Amino acid sequence: MKIYADPITINCRKVIAGLDLMGAPYELVHVDYFKAEQKDPAYTAINPNASIPAMVDGDFVLWESNAILQYAADKVGHASAYPQDLKTRTDINRWMFWESASWFPSCYTFLVENCVKPLLGGAADAAVLDAQAPNFHKLAGILDARLANHQWVAGTAGPTIADIALASPMHLHGWQKLPLGDHPNLCRWMLEGVEKLPSWQKTWVGEGFTTKKA
Numbered sequence: 001m002k003i004y005a006d007p008i009t010i011n012c013r014k015v016i017a018g019l020d021l022m023g024a025p026y027e028l029v030h031v032d033y034f035k036a037e038q039k040d041p042a043y044t045a046i047n048p049n050a051s052i053p054a055m056v057d058g059d060f061v062l063w064e065s066n067a068i069l070q071y072a073a074d075k076v077g078h079a080s081a082y083p084q085d086l087k088t089r090t091d092i093n094r095w096m097f098w099e100s101a102s103w104f105p106s107c108y109t110f111l112v113e114n115c116v117k118p119l120l121g122g123a124a125d126a127a128v129l130d131a132q133a134p135n136f137h138k139l140a141g142i143l144d145a146r147l148a149n150h151q152w153v154a155g156t157a158g159p160t161i162a163d164i165a166l167a168s169p170m171h172l173h174g175w176q177k178l179p180l181g182d183h184p185n186l187c188r189w190m191l192e193g194v195e196k197l198p199s200w201q202k203t204w205v206g207e208g209f210t211t212k213k214a
């Protein structure tokens with residue numbers, strides 16, 4: 001599998017950390033996000049959305065980070081990261097749809113305002129953050145409630161691709177200034193669960209969108 005990605009972005013880290021979790025072999029083709037290489041015609045021929053990541057496996061081209069993880073899990077037959085059991089698998093699919101449709105856009109607002117804008121010399125818009133806060137707390141509360149009696153989101157013994165998908169939009173939570181204080185189960189899952197995974201640590205991204213620890 002060729003993975004076209006910039007490991008500093010949410011949806012690219014998701015795919016790379018997920019592939020590492022599963023031990024799935026891949027070749028990384030770096031598409032530099034801050035140089036807007038995702039808009040180059042050579043890349044939009046692969047992903048017409050002009051967004052990263054994308055995957056090419058022989059003559060099969062796939063975009064959408066969650067679809068790439070599901071494909072990779074089945075390709076390598078990783079039974080614990082994406083179990084075959086119908087209800088567990090459907091539950092994982094549900095959380096991945098929810099991540100893409102609801103959780104990512106909410107967390108992304110904090111990333112844009114508190115990370116991207118200041119990095120590019122601008123300032124966070126407090127009105128945008130205030131407007132997003134109720135939605136963020138509603139969504140974080142849903143995930144927090146789920147994690148109250150589940151170590152991993154799908155109730156499995158170990159992490160699944162749903163955990164990686166859900167953690168990725170909050171991967172820079174400190175710098176993003178995500179208001180996590182009222183969501184203790186979510187914090188425990190992220191700090192003591194996801195962030196302890198070797199695959200997560202291997203794909204570390206820090207403040208300033210760096211992949212190099214000082």
Ligand SMILES: N[C@@H](CCC(=O)N[C@@H](CS)C(=O)NCC(=O)O)C(=O)O
Binds near residue numbers: 012
């Ligand atoms: N739903 C898509 C979203 C992909 C996406 O939005 N990627 C961002 C980086 S995380 C991007 O490339 N945005 C294009 C841009 O900002 O120009 C997925 O999960 O793959």
